Amino acid sequence: MAQNELVFLPLGGSGEIGMNFNAYGFGPPDDRQWIIVDCGVLFGRETTAPGVDVIMPDIRYLAEQRDNILGIVATHAHEDHIGAIALAWPMLKCPIYATPFTARLIAGKLEEAGLSRKVRVKEVPVGGNLSLGPFALDFISITHSILEPNVLAIRTALGTLVHTGDWKIDPDPLLGEATDAAALSKLGDEGVLALVCDSTNALVPGSSGSEAKVRESLTALIGTLKNRVAVTAFASNVARLDTIAKAAKAHRRTVALVGRAMHKIVSAARDCGYLTDFPPTIDATEAADLPPSKVLYLCTGSQGEPRAALARIADDSHPDVHLAQGDAVIFSSRVIPGNELPIFDLQNKLAARGVEVLTAEDHFVHVSGHPARDELAQMYRWTRPRVAIPVHGEMRHMTEHARLARSLQVPQALVPENGQLFRLAPGRAELIDEVPAGRVHLDGRVLVTEGEGLAKGRRALAFAGVIVITLILDGRGRSAAAPVIQIEGIPAPVHEAIRKAVDTSMDRYNPKRDGGGELAESVRRAARRAAFDAWGKKPVVRVAIAEV
C-alpha cells in the first residue's frame, strides 16, 4: 500500500488579494482525504472583469473528489474567506464548520442562496476543537478586524500545521478574545511542521497598532466636531462599530445605523452575545429630527461602493440623511487598492458641498487588521515552523514574507501559486503536482470560467465597440436585400466609412465564384479595416448570413 502523505493545495489567495481557499490532504496519493480551510471571494473590477460582481476559485479538482472532502472549515467571517461557500457548496456537498459568529454569517449566506434546508453550519465553540478523519483541529483565538478570528492548529500523524487565517496581535482588541499566545507558543514547543500565514502587510514595518488607541483618537476627534457627523467603517469590524457608538455617546450624540450591512452585523453580533452594552440606536428618519450636534450616522460605503449608504449621502440622494456645509464625514477605514478613484470621487462630492472629510491619511482613525513585520516575526518566534508558507497576498507580499521568514532562520520557505500541490511530509516540503486552477466569475447569476474569455470579450467591446452585419442572400447566393449593419460604440463620423466598405465588398461579390462564407469573411475584413482607417481602432465585427 502506498505511503501516507500530507499535502497542501492553495486554490485561491496565493498571489492575489482575496478568495482565500486552501485544502489540506492526507493519505496515499490515490486516496487522499481533504479538509478545506476558507472558501472566499474576490470582488470583480470594471478594469479586469466588467459586469462581474464576484470571483471565486475554480474548484473542479476538489469537486471531482468530493466524497473525500471531510469539511469546509472557516477561520473567520470576512467575505474573502467565506464569501464563496454558498456558491461552492453545491459542488462539494460537505459539512461546514465555524465558531458561532462566523457560523451565524455563513448561515445567512446559505439562507439567501436557498440552501439552508440542505446544509447546516456546525458550530465549534471559541477555543474549541474538531476531529475530521486524520485531521485534529484546534481553534486558537487571535485578533483581527472582526470577531472570532481563529488560528487553526491542524494535527496529523505526519506533523502539525499551523494555518493562521487573517490576524494581527492587538494587545487590546476591545471585543472578543485576546491572542492565545500560550497556545501558539506551546505549538512551537511541540514542533510545527509548517506555518501557513497571512502576507498582506509583509511590506509594512513595525506593528499594526491597537483598536483601543483608535478608540481614544476617534473619541477625541468626534469631540472637536460641532455639526452632523457621519462615520464610515467596514461593517464587519464590530469593535470599531462599538468604538464609534461609544465615542458618539461620550459626546451625547445618538447613533443611527445607515446601510443594510450595518444592521446585519450588529444584529449578528448581538445574537452571539457581543455588544451587550452597545448604546441604543435610532432610525435615520428619526435622526433627521435631532439637532445636528446630537447625531452620528454610522454608514456603509467606505470603499466608494456606488449603492452603499455613503455614496447616496454624497450624491444627496439618500432618503433620510442629508449633509451640508459644516458637517463632517470620517473615513475610519483604509483604501483597499483599486478603490482609490471611487473613494476620492465620493470625497470630492462631499467636499464640493462643504462637508469636511477626515481620513486615515490625516487623522489616526484606523488600524490595519493584518500583521506588520514585527508581528510576523513574533508569530515565527512562537511557532518555530520547519517550513514557512506565505499565503493571502500578492506575489510582492508573499516573496517579501518568504524573505523575512528566511531571515528569521526558518529552514525552508515556499511561495505557492494557486493550483500547486505541495507534499509537506514525509521528507522535505516540495512541489509534486499542478492541478487545474484559475478563477470563476459569478457573471450575473451564471458561473463562468475566466478562461472562457467572456468578460475579456466584453472588455474588447468597451475598447472599440462592435459592428454586427447581416447579409441577406437568396437560394442561389445572390444578394436579396441590402446588408443590415448595426453599429455600437463607434463614433458617428466613422459609420459612413464602414457602410461604404461593406457596399464595396458586396459589389465585388460574385455568387457564382464566391461562396457565402467567403463573402461574409471579406465583408468582415472590409468593415474592420474601414473602421481602423477612419478611427484608428479595430472593433469586434460579426457577420451572419440570412437565406431567404
Added chain:
Amino acid sequence: MAQNELVFLPLGGSGEIGMNFNAYGFGPPDDRQWIIVDCGVLFGRETTAPGVDVIMPDIRYLAEQRDNILGIVATHAHEDHIGAIALAWPMLKCPIYATPFTARLIAGKLEEAGLSRKVRVKEVPVGGNLSLGPFALDFISITHSILEPNVLAIRTALGTLVHTGDWKIDPDPLLGEATDAAALSKLGDEGVLALVCDSTNALVPGSSGSEAKVRESLTALIGTLKNRVAVTAFASNVARLDTIAKAAKAHRRTVALVGRAMHKIVSAARDCGYLTDFPPTIDATEAADLPPSKVLYLCTGSQGEPRAALARIADDSHPDVHLAQGDAVIFSSRVIPGNELPIFDLQNKLAARGVEVLTAEDHFVHVSGHPARDELAQMYRWTRPRVAIPVHGEMRHMTEHARLARSLQVPQALVPENGQLFRLAPGRAELIDEVPAGRVHLDGRVLVTEGEGLAKGRRALAFAGVIVITLILDGRGRSAAAPVIQIEGIPAPVHEAIRKAVDTSMDRYNPKRDGGGELAESVRRAARRAAFDAWGKKPVVRVAIAEV
C-alpha cells in the same frame, strides 16, 4: 462704452487632476481679449472612458471667439499642461509661447500632428517677459519636477494676477533655476490681486523635500545592489534622470536608456543646454553584454503603462533587457491615484521572477514636485493676494487649499469649477457666468464630446454585452426568414432563452394587426427580459428590420 473687466475662466483642471486649461480675459464684456494659460490633457481610464487615450477640455466657448485670443502660454512641459496643444490649436489658431525646453517639447507635438508648418512656438527666455495686448507677463523661475517651470505674473490695468503653474520650493533642485523668491516677494510688495495656485498636495503637511536628498539616498541604495539594476522614473523629471545616471556612475555602472520617452527627453534637455555632464549611455543591446554589476537600465513605465519598457521587462518580452533572480528594480516615482493595480501587477510579475522591488513605500527614492502645506503658506506669505483661487486639484484638494488660504488671512478664497467665469476686477471677485464646458475624448483619432455618451455606451456593452437582431420581412410585413440573432458578451447558457423569447415574440406577431415597428419593439423587449430572467443582467438590445 462698457467698463473694462478682468476675468478668469478655468476650462480644465478645477475639480480634477489633469487637463489644466485656464483663460484670462480683459476688456468690456462683449469684447474681451483672452490669453490661455496651459492646455493640458488627462489620460483616459478603462473604468470611466474605456478605449479613450486622452481627454481634453471642451473649448468651444473660446473657439467661437478665437479672433480675440492673443496666445497660449505654457507654464511648463508636463502633459497635463501642454498635451492638448496640438489638438486644440486647429480650433484656436493663435500663437504659442513658452520657455526653450517647453517650446522644444511643444514643437515635437506639433510636428507629430503635422502642424509644424502652420505654427511655430515662440520662445520666451527663462526669466523673460511677454506683452500680449492688455496683458504683460513676467516668467518667474520656480522649481518643480521638470525643467523650466514658471510662475506667471500677469499684469493688467486692473491689477496683477499670479498664476503659479505647478511648483514646489526645492532648496536644491540640482538642474535649472532656483525659485526666484525675490521676484515673488516683490510682487507681493507691489500688490497681488489674485493667486491662482496648484492644489495637488494641499492635504499634505510639511514640505515636499529636495531632489538633492533623493540623490544622496538613491546613490547609497544603488551601492547596496550587486546584480542588474533597473530604475524607473518619470522621463520628464530630468534632474532625477541625472541623479540616477550619476548614482550609476558612482558605482561604476553604465546607463542604458530604455523606452522612447527617455531618449526623447534626454535629447531635448541636451538641445536646450542641460545635462552637459550627463554620463555617456549605451544601448540596451550593448548593456546585455556587460556583467550584471556594471549596468543600470533607466526605464519608462513607472505607472504600469502596458506598452512601456518596464511592463515588457516584467513580462520578459523585452528584446534586450532580461531581469532574473537577484536583480532589482527601483521605482523612483509615486503611484498616481488610479494606477495602483497595474503598478502592483507589474511589481508582482517582477517579484514572482525573484526580482527585488524597491519603492518609495519602503525607501527614500522620490519626492513630490508639488507644494505641501508649508510651501503653500510660504507662497501666500510672498505674494499676499487679495483673492486665493485654488486650481489644479480634485475638489477635496481645492476646498482644503481654500481653507488653508483663509487661515492665512487671505481675504477671499474662491473654489472654481470648470466653465465658471469669474470677474476678478473691478470690485470683489465674483462668479458672473457659466460657459459651456466639459470633456472631449480623443477616441481613436476622433474627438468626441463626453456628453455624447459614446464611451459610456461602451461601458454598458462591457457590463452586460449586446444582442443584435435582424428581422427579415417581406413586402407585406410577413416574416420571410428566421430572425438573425447575434449575441456578444453573454454567457452561452443564456443564449437559448434569448432565442426562445425571440421565437415566441415572432409567433405572436400578426402582420395584419401589428406594424414592423411594433414587432421590433416587442422582440427587443422580449430578448432583454429573457436575458434578465436567465442571467440577472440587462444587455443592450438592437433590432433592425430588413425587407426583402
